[in-house]
Amino acid sequence: MAVSNQFPAVALLLLLPLTQVLAQSTTECSVGNKNLKIHENNLPGAFVTRITMQPDVTVTIENSADSRWFTINDTELLLTDSLDYETENVLLVTLLCWKGGVEVNSVTVVVQVENLNDNSPVFKETNITAKVPEDTKVNTIIIPEKSATASDLDLDNVQYELTAITPEATDYFNIQGINNPSIYLHKTLDYEKYKFMQLILYARDRAPGNPDGNTATATINIDIQQADTKPPWFQPCTFLNADKKVCISSGYIGRVNISEKTTGPLILKPGPLYAFDSDYTLNEKIVYSIVDGNKDDVFLLNSDTGNITMNKAANTTDTFILHVMATQANNALRYSFTTVEIKVIAKSSHAPYFENSRYTGTVSAGLATLSLVMDSKAPSIPLKIFAVDDDFPNKLNPQITYNIQNSSDFTVTRDGLVLTNIVLQSAATITVLATATDEESLQEANTVITVEVTPSTGTTTLPTSTTTSAAAGTGTTTPKPSSSSSASPPGVTNTASTANSGPTKSTSSVNMTTNNAGTSGPTGKPVTGTKDARANLQYTAQDMAALGATLAVFLVIAFLLLGLIVCKHYANTIRRLVGKESGKDPIEDLSNQGYQDDENHVWSTKDNESLRSDTLENGTPVMQQQSDGFPLLEPTVENSIATVSTATKGGEEDKEGKDTDSNKEVKSILTKDRKTVDDGYKAVWFKDDIDPDTKDDVGVIEDQVEEEDDSDGDRDRNEEDKDDEQGSQAR
Numbered sequence: 001m002a003v004s005n006q007f008p009a010v011a012l013l014l015l016l017p018l019t020q021v022l023a024q025s026t027t028e029c030s031v032g033n034k035n036l037k038i039h040e041n042n043l044p045g046a047f048v049t050r051i052t053m054q055p056d057v058t059v060t061i062e063n064s065a066d067s068r069w070f071t072i073n074d075t076e077l078l079l080t081d082s083l084d085y086e087t088e089n090v091l092l093v094t095l096l097c098w099k100g101g102v103e104v105n106s107v108t109v110v111v112q113v114e115n116l117n118d119n120s121p122v123f124k125e126t127n128i129t130a131k132v133p134e135d136t137k138v139n140t141i142i143i144p145e146k147s148a149t150a151s152d153l154d155l156d157n158v159q160y161e162l163t164a165i166t167p168e169a170t171d172y173f174n175i176q177g178i179n180n181p182s183i184y185l186h187k188t189l190d191y192e193k194y195k196f197m198q199l200i201l202y203a204r205d206r207a208p209g210n211p212d213g214n215t216a217t218a219t220i221n222i223d224i225q226q227a228d229t230k231p232p233w234f235q236p237c238t239f240l241n242a243d244k245k246v247c248i249s250s251g252y253i254g255r256v257n258i259s260e261k262t263t264g265p266l267i268l269k270p271g272p273l274y275a276f277d278s279d280y281t282l283n284e285k286i287v288y289s290i291v292d293g294n295k296d297d298v299f300l301l302n303s304d305t306g307n308i309t310m311n312k313a314a315n316t317t318d319t320f321i322l323h324v325m326a327t328q329a330n331n332a333l334r335y336s337f338t339t340v341e342i343k344v345i346a347k348s349s350h351a352p353y354f355e356n357s358r359y360t361g362t363v364s365a366g367l368a369t370l371s372l373v374m375d376s377k378a379p380s381i382p383l384k385i386f387a388v389d390d391d392f393p394n395k396l397n398p399q400i401t402y403n404i405q406n407s408s409d410f411t412v413t414r415d416g417l418v419l420t421n422i423v424l425q426s427a428a429t430i431t432v433l434a435t436a437t438d439e440e441s442l443q444e445a446n447t448v449i450t451v452e453v454t455p456s457t458g459t460t461t462l463p464t465s466t467t468t469s470a471a472a473g474t475g476t477t478t479p480k481p482s483s484s485s486s487a488s489p490p491g492v493t494n495t496a497s498t499a500n501s502g503p504t505k506s507t508s509s510v511n512m513t514t515n516n517a518g519t520s521g522p523t524g525k526p527v528t529g530t531k532d533a534r535a536n537l538q539y540t541a542q543d544m545a546a547l548g549a550t551l552a553v554f555l556v557i558a559f560l561l562l563g564l565i566v567c568k569h570y571a572n573t574i575r576r577l578v579g580k581e582s583g584k585d586p587i588e589d590l591s592n593q594g595y596q597d598d599e600n601h602v603w604s605t606k607d608n609e610s611l612r613s614d615t616l617e618n619g620t621p622v623m624q625q626q627s628d629g630f631p632l633l634e635p636t637v638e639n640s641i642a643t644v645s646t647a648t649k650g651g652e653e654d655k656e657g658k659d660t661d662s663n664k665e666v667k668s669i670l671t672k673d674r675k676t677v678d679d680g681y682k683a684v685w686f687k688d689d690i691d692p693d694t695k696d697d698v699g700v701i702e703d704q705v706e707e708e709d710d711s712d713g714d715r716d717r718n719e720e721d722k723d724d725e726q727g728s729q730a731r
Contacts, residue, residue, distance in 0.1 A: 027054070028053065028054050028057045028097045028099060028104045028105045029051065029052065029053035029054070029059050029095065029097035029105055029107060030051075030053075030107060031049045031050065031051055031052070031077065031095065031107050031109055032049050032050045032052070033049045034107065034108065034109050034110065035110045035112075036048065036049060036109075036110075036111060037111075037112045037113075038079070038083060038111055038112070038113060038114065039083075039113075039114045039116055040082075040085040040113050040116050040118070041082055041083070041084070041116055041118060042079060042082050042083055043082065044079065044081050044082060045078050045079065045080070046078065046079045047077075047078060048070065048076075048077040048078060048109065048111060049076075049077045049109060050075055050076055050077070051072065051075045051077060051095065051107075052075070053075070054099070056099055057097050057098065057099045057104065057105075058097070058098045058099075059072060059095050059097055060072075060095070060096045060098065061094070061095060061096070062094035062095070062096050062106070064093070064094060066092050066093055067093060068080065069081060069083070069088075069091050069111075070091075070093045072095075077093070077095070077109065083113045085114065085116065086119070086153050086154070088113055089112070089115070090110070090111070090113065091110075091111040091113065092111075093108070093109045093111070094106055094108045094109075095107040095108075117154050117205060117212050117213070117214060118154070119153040119154045119205075120152070120205070120216050121150035121151065121152045121156075121158045121205055121214065121216040122151050122152070122153075122216055123148075123149075123150045123201075123203065123216055123217075123218040124147070124149075124150075124151075125147070125218065126216075126217070126219065127218070127219045127221070128143060128147060128148065128201075128218055128219070128220050128221065129221040129223060130142050130143055130183075130220070130221070130223070131225055132189065132222055132223070132225065133189075133224075133225045133226075134190060134191040134224055134226055134227045134229065135189075135227035136185055136189060137185070138186065138187065138188060139185065139186075140184060140185045141182055141183070141184050142173065142183045142185055142222070143183040143220065144182055145176070145180055145181060145182035148160075148175075148181035148201060148218070150216050150218075152214075154205060156205035157179070157205070158179070158203050158204065159178050159179065159204050159205075159208075160175055160177075160180070160202065160203055160204075161175075161201075161202040161204070162174060162183065162199055162200070162201050162220070163199065163200045163202070164197075164198075164200075165198040165200060165219075166194070166196070166197040166198050168194075169197040169198065169199050169222070170186075170199065171186065171187050172185065172186055172187045172189060172194075172197065172222075173185060173186055173197070173199060173220075173222065181201060183201075183220065189224055191224055191227070191281075192244055192245070193243070194224055195224050195226075196221070196222065196223055196224060197224065198221055198222070199219075199222070200217055200219060201217065201218045201219075201220055202215055202216070202217055203215065203217070204216075226279050226280075226281040227279065228279050228330075228331060228334065229279060230277075230278040230279050231278065231326075231334045231335055231336045232275040232276060232277055232286050232326040232328060232334065232335065233249070233275060233276060233278045233336065234249035234273070234274065234275045234326060234336060234338040235249070235271070235275065236249070236250075236270060236271070237249045237250075238250065247278070249336075251338055251339040251341060252268040252269065252270070252271075252340045253268065253269050253340075253341045253342075253343070253442070254266045254267065254268045254269070254342045254343070255342070255343050255345055255441055256310065256342060257344075257345065257346070257347040257348075258316075258317060258344050258345065258346060258347070259313050259314070260313055260347065261312060261313040262309075262310050263310075265307035265309055266307075266309065267442065268308070268340065269442055272306065272307070273288070273301075273306040273307070273308060273324065273338075273340065275288070275326035275336065275338075277328060277334075284328045284329060284330050284331070285329040285330070286306075286327070286328065286329070287303050287304070287326070287328075287329050288301055288302070288303050288304075288305075288306045288325070288326055289301065289303060289324070289327070290323065290325075291323050291324070291325050291337075292323040293320060293321045293322040293323050293339075294320070294322055295318070295320065296312075297311050297312075298310060298311055298313075298314050299311060299320065299322065299342070301322075301324065306326075308322070308340065308342075314344045316344060317345075319341060319343045319344065320340075320341070320342040320343075321339055321340075321341055322340040322341075323337060323338075323339055324337065324338050324339070324340055326338075345440060345441060348391055348440070348443060349390070349391055350391045351389075351438070351441075351444070351445060352388065352389045352397060352436050352437075352444070352445045353387060353388060353389075353445045354385065354386070354388075354436065354445055354446070354447040355386070355388055356447060357448065358447065358448045358450065359418075359447060359448070359449045359450070360376040360377070360383075360450050360451075360452070361373040361374060361375055361376055361383035361418055361450070361451045361452070362375075362376050362379060362451065362452045362453075362454060363420060363452075363453055364453070364454050364456055365427055365453050365454065365455055365456045366423065366424070366425070366456035367420060367423070368420075368423065369420060369421065369422060370411075370419045370420060370421070371419065371420045372417060372418070372419060373410065373418040376452065382417055382418075383417070383451075384415070384418070385402060385412065385418065385434055385436075385447060385449065386416050387400050387402075387416075387436035387445050387447075389438065397438060399438055399439045399440045400436050400439070401414055401436070401439055402434060402435065402436050402437075403434070403435055404421075404432050404434055404449075405433040405446075406432055406433050407430065407432040407433075408421055408422065409422055409424065409430055409432070409451075410430075410451065418451070424453045426453070426455075427453050427454055427455045428453045429450065429451070429453070430451045430453060431448060431449070431451075432448070432451070433446060433447075433448060433449075434446065434447050434448070434449050
């Protein structure tokens with residue numbers, strides 16, 4: 001701001017009363033207003049005051065420092081140019097009155113220039129940048145006041161306001177006050193969350209919203225610098241929370257053969273032992289060391305590369321759990337731990353391999369997740385990959401698991417079934433790499449699977465009330481690091497996609513799709529001979545469960561029928577065996593359930609004992625003297641007795657007028673005398689034909705109605721011969 005004429009103007013103000021007195025003492029010339037105010041930024045030729053003078057009087061402007069700003073036009077005093085308060089705030093002009101060439105009077109006019117708010121505040125820099133380490137302490141001044149202050153030529157009181165361009169930036173930074181624009185840190189920084197922030201600093205010469213106010217702005221750029229705040233991270237690792245400040249490694253696994261020293265670095269899963277500085281812009285050097293678990297110093301660890309080698313052969317089947325530490329070379333307080341599990345195993349002579357180098361399958365678009373991929377060669381059969389291992393007699397290694405290396409569209413169960421891992425939206429041909437891993441030896445084999453995704457044909461899934469769980473196996477969506485690959489670049493690899501080397505369970509149902517020629521399509525017409533028809537009919541796991549339940553019911557019914565048949569044919573044999581084990585007479589224990597006794601019971605207990613004495617030899621029933629390798633069969637003669645007894649019983653009932661006591665038990669008898677006309681057979685008699693004198697020579701046997709096969713006739717006759725021999729000895 002320039003005010004070079006302020007001192008003369010003050011002096012003129014002091015002389016103003018005097019000039020006014022002098023002017024009042026004369027009437028030759030005068031002005032309407034000798035002390036007036038004019039706003040700055042006036043237009044050239046602006047009116048100042050009017051001059052009054054006698055007819056013979058002339059008026060001129062005395063030459064002075066401010067005379068250049070004025071001119072006389074007839075009787076008007078005018079301004080020659082626009083005034084600026086910031087350069088001229090007071091002007092003095094003297095008017096000389098002349099009469100007859102002689103100065104008769106003079107008039108001094110004072111013009112005060114009024115200031116207008118015509119200037120905006122001005123920042124020294126309109127783009128201010130500051131680099132701030134993320135570990136800067138709260139309340140630290142980031143931008144000092146002198147760098148953030150704006151000047152105003154109108155000498156107004158400037159007010160400041162800080163706003164954010166980057167969301168939440170004002171949560172981290174603020175100004176000291178409305179009249180103090182210095183910027184300080186208000187909240188702890190986090191490089192992982194914000195690496196750069198931008199704000200706007202406002203400078204105003206009036207209150208916000210005032211239409212007469214002027215505003216200036218400056219852009220504040222905050223470049224956040226990463227600091228050494230986090231330890232090294234082993235790869236791959238899993239973040240514990242959403243802020244990604246802590247990443248934990250699940251460890252590594254390896255295999256060595258017993259009594260064998262492996263040359264070169266050990267192959268580990270899910271990849272080589274590797275850690276990097278999680279403050280990756282600093283990327284400090286990492287040093288590795290084994291802190292525990294290296295029994296007998298079997299293993300060596302390269303401190304620079306992290307490669308594990310063998311110092312000597314392992315002569316034990318123990319599993320080594322190595323505790324490994326990674327430390328920053330420049331800061332021992334920045335470290336982390338992981339474990340390396342090395343299992344000592346018997347040497348595997350053969351690695352697993354796929355008998356087919358390529359598998360082809362098909363699946364319809366739009367099917368639910370975990371739907372079966374069908375075999376292209378047999379569309380009604382699910383596609384199944386299989387790796388063989390010649391170390392096993394049947395080539396079936398139960399330790400083999402499968403996974404997909406380069407696609408998230410599919411997954412493989414532990415049994416080798418290929419399933420969809422997402423809902424495939426459109427027709428396409430997808431080729432993926434499948435890996436079989438021997439979990440014992442960690443040996444691997446690869447094959448290629450090509451799946452043709454056919455357009456959806458509007459299939460309808462049958463409604464069911466049950467679901468079938470399927471093991472999602474080891475299907476993965478991201479390649480896991482190869483043991484022979486170099487260390488991965490700085491960055492975090494999540495184990496959710498790369499370290500999944502074991503089977504996982506899934507509660508999602510597996511939808512099995514099959515193809516039937518002639519199945520109705522979405523138009524109601526049969527679909528035959530096209531790829532689209534392959535997925536037209538679905539058989540889900542629920543359908544299979546319903547079918548299995550039906551078959552189970554039939555199986556139970558079959559077992560029940562078989563049990564009834566066994567009970568019918570072998571019930572008596574079972575009873576005799578039970579009687580023998582319990583010490584009871586098997587013949588006495590058998591009950592005659594087919595006949596009833598007559599009212600006049602002929603036989604006594606003595607008779608029964610006589611018969612038992614004739615039919616037993618050394619305490620063993622004659623019928624049980626058959627070979628133990630065949631089931632015991634009832635004698636054929638008992639069948640004949642049962643038949644005759646039934647006929648006799650029927651005749652007696654008719655004779656007695658269908659007596660209501662027909663339920664009484666009737667005992668069959670067999671005489672011990674041979675009939676000469678039919679040598680080899682005994683005579684059958686019933687109570688109506690028995691001579692009382694021969695009562696001692698008859699015996700009661702248990703009669704049972706039981707049908708026997710014709711093929712057992714020879715065995716029955718042998719038993720009758722034994723009975724005849726016993727009868728002869730008794731006589």
